[in-house]
Amino acid sequence: MPPELLVVSNSAEQTRACAAALAEQCRAGDLVILTGDLGAGKTAFCQGFGAALGVPGPITSPTFTLHQRHEGRLVMHHLDVYRIEQLDETIELGLSELLESGGVTLIEWGDKIRLALPARYLELSMELGERDDDRRIRVTCVGDGWQDRMAAFTESLALRGVTSC
Ligand SMILES: Nc1ncnc2c1ncn2[C@@H]1O[C@H](COP(=O)(O)OP(=O)(O)O)[C@@H](O)[C@H]1O
Ligand SMILES: [Mg+2]
Numbered sequence: 001m002p003p004e005l006l007v008v009s010n011s012a013e014q015t016r017a018c019a020a021a022l023a024e025q026c027r028a029g030d031l032v033i034l035t036g037d038l039g040a041g042k043t044a045f046c047q048g049f050g051a052a053l054g055v056p057g058p059i060t061s062p063t064f065t066l067h068q069r070h071e072g073r074l075v076m077h078h079l080d081v082y083r084i085e086q087l088d089e090t091i092e093l094g095l096s097e098l099l100e101s102g103g104v105t106l107i108e109w110g111d112k113i114r115l116a117l118p119a120r121y122l123e124l125s126m127e128l129g130e131r132d133d134d135r136r137i138r139v140t141c142v143g144d145g146w147q148d149r150m151a152a153f154t155e156s157l158a159l160r161g162v163t164s165c
Contacts, residue, residue: 005150007137008129008163015041015135016048021156022122023052025149026104028074031118033110036126041135042108045124046078049106061108066093075103082109090116120145 009015022032032049034042043061050059053072062068062080070076077098084090090113098105099118110117120143127136141147157164 004141005139005154005164007139007157008165009041009135009137010131011133012041012044014162015044015137016051017160018137018157018162019045019048020052021153021160021162023049023104024156025153026074028102028104029099030104031099031107031121032104032124033107033117033121034124034126035109035111037128040126040128041137042126043080045126045137046106046108050076050078053104067098069103075101077101077103077105078108079105079110080108081113084109084112087113087115117142119143122146 007018009018026032034045036042047059050070050072053074053076055070055072055076059068059070059078062078066079066081066083068078070078079093081090081093095116096118107113110123123140123142125138125140127138128134129136141150154164
């Protein structure tokens, strides 16, 4: 299984279904970063992920708080580091403590703090497609720890009617 996968989404619902398929594969300590321009669907993905974990209440973009903690089947840490300009600002995020605290962590704009990230994580790079609601989600396994879950993820996507290749 190659360490990369392309997911095709034609609607916000499909992006949420993709997130639900990923949530199924996630466990405590996992890190997922979401990259892509404003409006690409990073927050929509996190909303689908939270819903799949059974997080009660709304999941909004934590741009001004940097970090929101939600509780569902797993604890979900939702970060948005758009406003971070210098790497030393990441210290206040306490990223390694978060990752060790027994939840799953999702970071919007995670590529902005790539040098502060651990050796293994999953990267979802979201791009706009041809039509308004089209998105391409490029899934890349960074380091080991994800490759062995990609087949199950792909299967779960197919069960939800989401195309990947
Ligand atoms: N295929 C799609 N995937 C995700 N969002 C989509 C899609 N099609 C339309 N949208 C809409 O695009 C917007 C994405 O916004 P948002 O998730 O806040 O983006 P970001 O967090 O990347 O800035 C939402 O209004 C969402 O409903
Ligand atoms: Mg966002």
